[in-house]
Every structure is written in structure tokens, then in C-alpha cells.
Amino acid sequence: MAKILEIENLQTQFFTSAGTVRAVDGITYTVNRGETVAIVGESGCGKSVSALSILRLIPDPPGRVVGGSIRFMGMDILALSDAEIRKVRGRRIAMVFQEPMTSLNPVLTIGRQLTETLEHHLGMAREAANARAAELLGMVGISDPERRLTQYPHHLSGGMRQRVMIAMALSCEPELIIADEPTTALDVTIQAQILELMRDLTKRLGVALIIITHNLGVVARYADRVNVMYAGKIIEQGSALQIYHQPSHPYTLGLLKSVPRLDQPRKEKLDPIQGQPPDLTRLGAGCAFRPRCRYAVERCANEIPALEPVSEGHTSACWQKDSLDQPLRDAS
Amino acid sequence: MSMAGAAQDTGPGAASKVRKGEVLLQVKGLKMYFPVTEGIIFRKTVAQVKAVDGISFDIRKGETLGLVGESGCGKTTTGRCILQLERPTEGEIVFAGQNLVDLDARALRPLRRKIQVIFQDPYSSLNPRMKTGDIVAEPMYVHGLEPDATKREQRVKELFSVCGLSPNLTDRYPHEMSGGQRQRVGIARALSLNPEFIVCDEAVSALDVSIQAQVINLLEDLREEFGLTYLFIAHDLSVVRHLCHRVAVMYLGKIVELAECDELYDNPLHPYTRALLAAVPVPDPEIEAKREHQTVKGEVPSPINPPSGCVFHPRCPLAVDSCRSEIPDLRELKPGHWVACTEV
Numbered sequence: 001m002a003k004i005l006e007i008e009n010l011q012t013q014f015f016t017s018a019g020t021v022r023a024v025d026g027i028t029y030t031v032n033r034g035e036t037v038a039i040v041g042e043s044g045c046g047k048s049v050s051a052l053s054i055l056r057l058i059p060d061p062p063g064r065v066v067g068g069s070i071r072f073m074g075m076d077i078l079a080l081s082d083a084e085i086r087k088v089r090g091r092r093i094a095m096v097f098q099e100p101m102t103s104l105n106p107v108l109t110i111g112r113q114l115t116e117t118l119e120h121h122l123g124m125a126r127e128a129a130n131a132r133a134a135e136l137l138g139m140v141g142i143s144d145p146e147r148r149l150t151q152y153p154h155h156l157s158g159g160m161r162q163r164v165m166i167a168m169a170l171s172c173e174p175e176l177i178i179a180d181e182p183t184t185a186l187d188v189t190i191q192a193q194i195l196e197l198m199r200d201l202t203k204r205l206g207v208a209l210i211i212i213t214h215n216l217g218v219v220a221r222y223a224d225r226v227n228v229m230y231a232g233k234i235i236e237q238g239s240a241l242q243i244y245h246q247p248s249h250p251y252t253l254g255l256l257k258s259v260p261r262l263d264q265p266r267k268e269k270l271d272p273i274q275g276q277p278p279d280l281t282r283l284g285a286g287c288a289f290r291p292r293c294r295y296a297v298e299r300c301a302n303e304i305p306a307l308e309p310v311s312e313g314h315t316s317a318c319w320q321k322d323s324l325d326q327p328l329r330d331a332s
Numbered sequence: 333m334s335m336a337g338a339a340q341d342t343g344p345g346a347a348s349k350v351r352k353g354e355v356l357l358q359v360k361g362l363k364m365y366f367p368v369t370e371g372i373i374f375r376k377t378v379a380q381v382k383a384v385d386g387i388s389f390d391i392r393k394g395e396t397l398g399l400v401g402e403s404g405c406g407k408t409t410t411g412r413c414i415l416q417l418e419r420p421t422e423g424e425i426v427f428a429g430q431n432l433v434d435l436d437a438r439a440l441r442p443l444r445r446k447i448q449v450i451f452q453d454p455y456s457s458l459n460p461r462m463k464t465g466d467i468v469a470e471p472m473y474v475h476g477l478e479p480d481a482t483k484r485e486q487r488v489k490e491l492f493s494v495c496g497l498s499p500n501l502t503d504r505y506p507h508e509m510s511g512g513q514r515q516r517v518g519i520a521r522a523l524s525l526n527p528e529f530i531v532c533d534e535a536v537s538a539l540d541v542s543i544q545a546q547v548i549n550l551l552e553d554l555r556e557e558f559g560l561t562y563l564f565i566a567h568d569l570s571v572v573r574h575l576c577h578r579v580a581v582m583y584l585g586k587i588v589e590l591a592e593c594d595e596l597y598d599n600p601l602h603p604y605t606r607a608l609l610a611a612v613p614v615p616d617p618e619i620e621a622k623r624e625h626q627t628v629k630g631e632v633p634s635p636i637n638p639p640s641g642c643v644f645h646p647r648c649p650l651a652v653d654s655c656r657s658e659i660p661d662l663r664e665l666k667p668g669h670w671v672a673c674t675e676v
Contacts, residue, residue, distance in 0.1 A: 042540035042541060042542060042543075043511075043540055157631055159631055160631070187402035187403055187567065187632075188402065188567065188569070188608060188611040188612060189402065189607055189608065189611045189627065189628050190402075190631065191611065192610075192611035192613075192625065192627045193627045193628075193629075196625060196627055214540065214541060215613070216541070216615035217612065217613030217614055217615045217620075218613050219615070220613060220614065220615045220616055220617045220619075220620050221613040221614075221617070221620040221625075223617075240617040241617050241618065244615060244616050244617055244618075245616075245618070254542060255541055255542060256615060258541055258542050258544070258545035259541055259545070259570065259615060260548075260570040260571055260573060260574035261570060261614060261615060261616075262569065262570050262573065262597065262609065262612055262614060263614045263616065263619055266573065266574060266593075266594070267574070269549055269552070270545040270548055270549055270574065271545070272542055272543075272544075272545030272546040272548075272549060273542035273545070273546075274546075276510050276512065276513075276543070277510075277540075277542075
């Protein structure tokens with residue numbers, strides 16, 4: 001399959017008074033055409049920063065991409081001028097943000113916010129842009145689109161606003177959409193509607209999708225491939241099946257064990273990961289997960305493990321990856 | 333964590349212990365309407381938000397009742413009415429034999445000690461200018477529970493270690509702690525008055541997965557150790573299933589289904605409960621690939637102008653003509669399994 005995005009050894013750091021925060025610390029992954037790739041991790045693991053880096057949206061100062069490369073359709077994103085990157089943003093790579101409440105402009109109508117990108121990027125006339133905007137709203141399942149175009153964001157519910165965000169993302173027919181926690185602020189029934197919609201549209205239009213989330217269920221339902229992040233690094237990479245059925249990093253294993261599941265009998269006690277995520281300004285030598293890890297050995301304190309293959313297309317950054325107790329489920 | 337291993341763990345703990353205890357809290361026909369006003373000088377009420385519209389349930393001693401539903405369904409308002417942070421429009425809240433609604437502020441005070449709350453947001457529910465130790469000590473001071481300062485300090489340290497916090501963190505300010513630690517401070521504060529009943533309002537929703545599991549285990553341990561009774565308000569159905577004995581599902585101010593936990597999850601009857609359960613993704617791609625994904629259409633209507641008849645009828649796959657006009661009562665279809673739907 002054709003690779004449309006290749007990220008190699010990306011490093012994004014924030015220079016603060018408390019010290020240098022290595023928010024993204026050397027991550028490498030690719031996205032193929034039409035594929036859905038998930039980035040999973042907990043707050044502060046660098047998943048959002050890694051996505052913002054792709055669009056060069058990191059506020060500078062305090063943040064800066066200090067190393068690595070991002071190649072999108074052969075273009076070196078980090079080398080583009082400001083004018084050139086603006087032609088990529090929204091046009092070829094679009095973004096759906098978490099907060100549908102704050103990511104729409106409250107003083108512009110829905111219609112204006114949709115037509116703005118169409119006029120700017122595609123050079124459409126006002127009339128044509130309006131017609132296209134109405135069509136887009138219809139596509140994302142908003143009833144009575146003509147009337148909605150004249151309304152303001154506060155007229156719409158959270159789910160509706162997220163649909164508008166998706167319509168905006170789709171408006172210029174981008175090759176890649178980055179969705180940063182697209183459903184975290186929504187109720188479960190609305191979350192299901194929005195995710196189904198995103199899946200339908202990306203499959204139908206052949207758009208690749210990077211979905212950033214902390215919800216393991218969402219990943220299982222929608223992702224083709226999964227990157228698990230911890231403390232700025234990708235610690236496990238593989239297909240959704242591999243990650244869920246043969247988790248090969250103690251952190252992934254711990255995450256899967258610590259969520260109560262509706263499809264399994266009720267358990268007496270959950271099995272949480274002990275301790276707290278580390279402070280990114282004070283990472284020691286060795287594996288960042290070591291203080292919370294049940295499988296840690298002496299080597300983990302001194303040497304940082306690299307991503308190494310477990311099986312075809314499945315890698316894990318753990319010295320003990322071959323001695324974790326497996327599998328999560330019986331063959332039954 | 334094999335299937336077989338999980339099966340052995342089933343049942344006891346959560347499911348079997350409680351049942352025939354005395355009723356600790358009884359909610360009867362609770363209604364909470366908020367007025368919508370217009371005008372500045374001549375303020376008049378133009379509409380009412382029916383946040384809670386006639387709900388009844390009881391909670392036995394040592395039991396955990398889950399209250400689930402989507403945002404705006406009235407679950408938090410129900411909790412606030414029980415805590416007497418809102419004075420309900422109508423209905424009774426009977427706690428340990430006394431109707432809280434009839435009591436004035438002075439008579440309520442000794443009872444407030446017994447009903448405590450853990451809030452959702454560990455960031456905004458702690459005073460940023462107080463040390464966490466003082467936050468936990470303050471309720472004891474206010475209620476005159478431990479008048480001696482040294483003893484109070486001792487008790488705070490005890491509470492910290494009960495909640496899994498190191499006792500030398502009492503000098504820290506909330507901003508110096510992580511979200512999980514702050515939530516533990518909130519729990520320690522609730523415990524400081526030796527309550528009998530705790531309202532957990534989305535107590536674990538704001539936490540990361542790995543921390544969430546730690547706090548859920550803590551809540552369970554405390555329940556066993558101090559014989560607490562919880563009203564567990566949440567929107568995460570898998571967490572509710574793990575922690576609760578009975579579950580009530582709310583939609584637009586009404587309870588639509590109420591049953592024992594296992595019964596509700598194994599055998600959901602109300603179309604809304606079914607839709608909620610179907611919408612929760614399971615963390616296993618193989619199962620997800622096989623599952624049917626039926627999503628309910630539409631969105632939750634406004635509680636200012638709720639639909640006539642059954643409030644769920646505009647989104648309901650089973651709706652018939654009579655649903656538009658008749659409000660379904662909660663019926664007991666099986667012992668202990670109540671459903672407000674005429675079509676099941």
C-alpha cells in the first residue's frame with residue numbers, strides 16, 4: 001500500500017522554567033492510504049503533541065520540533081515555508097479537535113466557517129461554496145442543512161458541533177485527517193454515531209485517519225493499526241489484533257487488564273498499574289515505565305529498550321518482551 | 333487473565349453480599365424543576381426545566397446503587413437533591429427514617445455529616461489555596477468532631493494512608509499533586525466525618541485508565557472496611573457494572589429501567605438501555621468485528637420541552653402510536669427488574 005505519511009524519529013520538546021520537557025521523544029511510524037491508525041496513551045504521554053507536530057501547530061516558544069523528519073506525500077513538512085504549510089493545513093491534512101465547544105468560532109455562522117476553507121483553499125465563489133457547504137452538512141447527517149448554515153455554534157448540541165467539525169475536515173477532500181480525541185467530550189450514544197460516521201466517510205472517500213484516543217474500546221472497534229505511547233515514546237506497535245491478543249509490553253498488558261469489560265464476567269478486583277506516570281522533565285536513564293513495571297530487571301534501569309520485532313508487523317520496546325505471561329485470552 | 337481465570341472470580345464480592353439489609357435511603361416521587369425566567373425587573377417564569385421528573389428508588393445499607401445516563405438526564409441533580417444542595421420541588425427523601433425535605437438547616441446539620449460526596453473533577457473541587465491536609469481536616473473542625481488540633485492532625489494522617497496517600501503529603505497544595513492523588517484527597521475528605529452514605533458523582537470519570545482502576549479498587553476496599561453505602565453516578569457502563577449491586581438507568585429526568593446489576597447487563601429490556609449497552613465498544617477487535625453496531629438515531633431532546641408520552645419515543649425503534657400519548661409507568665416484569673416501557 002502507498003505510504004502517505006512517514007514520521008521518523010520525531011522529537012518535540014518544550015523549554016520551560018521547570019526544565020526541558022521531552023514531550024515526543026523519537027517516534028517513528030507510517031500511515032498508508034485509506035488506513036486508520038490509532039495512537040493510544042494516557043494524558044501527558046505526548047500523543048496530542050505528536051499530532052500537532054505533523055501540522056506544525058506547536059506553539060513556539062516554548063515548544064519546538066528539535067529532530068526527526070515528517071514526510072507527507074513526499075514533501076518534507078518540516079522544511080516547508082509558512083506559506084507552503086498553510087496550503088497543506090486544512091487542504092491536504094485536516095484536523096478534528098476534541099472540544100467541539102471551543103474549536104468553532106462562536107461569532108461566525110456555521111456556514112461562514114465552512115465556506116471560509118472552501119473559498120480560501122479551492123478558490124470557490126461564495127454561491128458555489130454555500131451549495132457545497134450545505135451538501136457537506138447533509139453528508140455528515142445534519143438535517144435541514146440550509147437552515148443550519150445560518151446558525152451559530154451555540155445553537156447546536158455537542159454532537160452536532162462535532163459533525164460540523166467533521167464536515168469542515170472533509171470539505172477540501174484531504175488525504176489525511178487527524179482526529180484528536182474526537183468523541184471524548186460526547187455521550188456514548190452520540191460517540192457511537194460520530195465514530196460510525198467517521199468510519200463510513202473515511203472508507204468511502206479513501207481518506208487516511210489518525211485517531212488519537214485513550215479509549216481502548218474505540219481503538220478496538222475502529223483502528224487497523226495501533227501505536228501505544230508512554231512518556232513520549234512509542235512502546236508498542238502492531239495491528240489491532242496483535243496488540244489486543246498478544247500485548248507484548250507490560251504497559252499495554254497493564255492497560256488492558258485495568259479496564260472493566262462488558263463482554264467478560266465480573267471480576268472481584270481490577271488489576272491496576274501501580275504508581276503514577278513519570279514527570280517528563282525528570283526522566284532517568286533506562287526505561288520510563290520501569291518504576292511501575294512488574295517485569296523489570298536490572299537492565300531496565302540503565303538501558304532504554306528500542307522497538308524490536310515480536311512477530312511480523314508487531315514491535316515492542318521491552319527487554320522482557322519474550323517473558324511476559326501470555327496470552328490475554330484462551331484460544332476458545 | 334484467561335477466560336477460565338476470570339470465571340472463577342465471578343460473583344461473590346460485589347454480587348452476593350448485600351440483599352436483605354435495612355433500607356438506608358428512600359427517594360419517593362422526587363421532582364426537581366428549575367425555572368427559566370425572562371425579564372430583568374419584572375421577572376417571570378416562562379418555562380421549566382424538568383431536570384428530575386418523579387423518580388423513586390431505595391438503597392439498602394451496604395449496597396451500591398448505580399445511576400447511569402447521558403449528560404442532562406438528571407443523574408447529578410438527583411445526587412444534589414439527596415445531599416440537600418438543592419431543595420426538591422416535590423417528593424420525599426427519607427434517610428435513616430427522617431424526611432430530609434421537611435427539615436430546616438439547623439436540623440439538617442447533624443444528618444449532613446452522615447451523607448458525604450465525592451465530586452467528579454479533582455481539579456476544581458479542592459480549594460487551591462488550602463493545603464490538602466487542611467482540606468481534609470476542615471469538615472471535622474466544622475462539625476466539631478475532633479476539637480483537639482493535634483488529634484485532628486493525627487486523624488488526617490490516618491485518612492491519608494487509608495486512601496493510599498503518603499501521610500507526609502498533608503503539607504502539599506492541590507496543584508502539587510496529580511489527578512489521581514487529588515481524587516484520593518477528595519475521598520479522604522468525604523471519609524473524615526465517618527459517613528454512612530456517600531454520593532460518588534462521576535468520581536472516576538476524569539481519571540486516566542491506569543489511575544481509574546486504582547481509585548475503583550480503593551472505593552471497593554473502603555466500602556468493605558467501613559460498611560459504606562454508595563450512590564454511584566456515572567456514565568461509564570463498564571465501571572458501573574464492576575462496582576454496583578443494582579443499577580438505575582435514567583433518561584430525561586425519569587428512571588427507565590432498574591434492576592440487579594447482572595440482570596440488567598445480561599438481560600436489558602428497555603430499548604434505551606439496550607442502545608446504551610450496544611454503544612459501548614469492547615476492547616477486543618475480534619469481538620468488535622462480529623458485533624452488530626446499531627446506533628440510536630437522534631439526540632437527547634431538551635428537558636424544557638420533553639416529548640409527550642414516553643420521553644424516549646422519538647428515538648425508539650419499538651415505538652408505537654400509544655407511546656406518543658401515554659407515559660409508561662415503571663412495571664416490575666421480573667422480581668426486582670423494573671422497566672418503564674409498554675412494548676417489552
